[in-house]
Amino acid sequence: HWHKKLLNCEFTLPVTIKIKDFLKSVILFTVIMETIGAILFFIAFYNNGMPVGEAIWNSIFHSVSAFCTAGFSLFNSGFTGYVNDGFVNFIIAFLAIAGSLGFIVVTDLVLWIKDRSHQLSFTSRIIFIGFAFLLSFGFVFMYFFEPTITVLDGCARLYAAFFQTMSAMTTVGFNTVDYGSYSIPIILVTIFLMYVGASPSGTAGGIKITTLSAVFTIMKSRLRGSKEITFLGRKIPFERLYIATSSFIFYTSLIFIFTLALTFTDDFSLEKSLFEVSSALGTVGLSMGITGDLSSIGKMLLIMIMFIGRLGVLTFGLAIWSKSLQKEQPRHMEDDIAV
Known part of the structure; x- marks a missing residue:
């Protein structure tokens, strides 16, 4: 009983999803994503001149690390040497976002792909809207106001701004620029993104987008004098x-x-x-x-x-x-x- 209660508390799953089915799906999804990530990493590292054996080991390690948003790297300088490599930036972002968005969103997307009449759940819509807003918010600040990024040329500036925002939001912890030289405003923006994190039932840390949305909705409803707490036209249960x-x-x-x-x-x-x-x-x-x-x-x-x-x-x-x-x-x- 307490094991189930702890898991429900940790993942805050909708009542329609059973813990047993959830755990099976998580294992399957994790193996598939990390396998795809390892293959893509191998292609990237091998094309950059890394020996086959070294490329295989680095690919597996960084695929697991990126999907689990662990942030561990086998490179002394992290991924700063790949700031201008769009393919490596894409692989890490793909794995980190897939892991941090979580099982609820992935399940909804799979059902929608299979059947276009399927309606995305209320939770998934909140996560998508919140994730897109915060990612755009962080990207704009990084791209236009962070001196260590604005000095970069062309695609490197674009990649760096997106990657640092994505890394803080998904809590993957990789970096392609030095955080030690960040300006105060961007440090605060990064702290806020790390504080929020991404999705419940995912690999990211933070308070989660759904929690921030719920707290914001409570504040908005109280200021308007509304007795019901609603978001996107839907009433949020008091338990949540x-x-x-x-x-x-x-x-x-x-x-x-x-x-x-x-x-x-x-x-x-x-x-x-x-x-x-x-x-x-x-x-x-x-x-x-x-x-x-x-x-x-x-x-x-x-x-x-x-x-x-x-x-x-x-x-x-x-x-x-x-x-x-x-x-x-x-x-x-x-x-x-x-x-």
């Missing part, structure tokens, strides 16, 4: 709103607490400390170059926040308070409060 607000508050609180702690243990600027914590909680893997210079306590803080981020914020919260949830909750007197 409770989950969204809980996740939003808990996630934001963790970023604040650990950033505050890091400013006590290490003498780095606020934006670098905030970037490091946001990247760790979102399981992104991006850094402004301070990770190796952190104190032992600072590194332990990052280890803790990475563990919480990978476990899942709501899962972590459920693990903490699960005992008290099993006990009968005391009845409280109802009273009013001014807000």
Whole structure:
């Protein structure tokens, strides 16, 4: 019972999808995507002059890393040497977006391809709209306002702006330019993209697009004085709103607490400390170059926040308070409060 409850909490699946079927589909989809990615990577690396044996190993490793949005690379400088290679940029983006959009969206797309009369689910539409908006938002800022990208010529500038935005949103953690030299405004934009992440039931971290949409919808409805919480003409169930607000508050609180702690243990600027914590909680893997210079306590803080981020914020919260949830909750007197 508790295993199912934890999985439902972690993936926040619609009630129409069973956990057993979900896990089977995830395994099948993962194997297919990572196999395709490895083949494409091999073609790219081999065409760039890499020996066959080395190309095979690098292809498998980076395919798994990109799809799982792990961010691990076997190259000392990451993918900075491929900033002008459109094919490699495409492969990583293809795998990272496929993994981060999640099973719900993939299932909807497959059903739509098979039967054009199939209607995309409410969740998928929110994810598509949110993903497209945030990707466009980040791309515009990167392309026009980031000095390390604006100095690039032609397609390299286009690839770099898209890749860095995609990397932060999908939390894949690869980079083709140096984040250590980013300007303050773009650092904040990147932190925001890492904070949001992509889709529930996917490989990305962050609070998720659906959570941000739900919280925004609550705010909009309250300001308009509406009793119902609606988005895209659909009413959002209160149970999902409770989950969204809980996740939003808990996630934001963790970023604040650990950033505050890091400013006590290490003498780095606020934006670098905030970037490091946001990247760790979102399981992104991006850094402004301070990770190796952190104190032992600072590194332990990052280890803790990475563990919480990978476990899942709501899962972590459920693990903490699960005992008290099993006990009968005391009845409280109802009273009013001014807000």
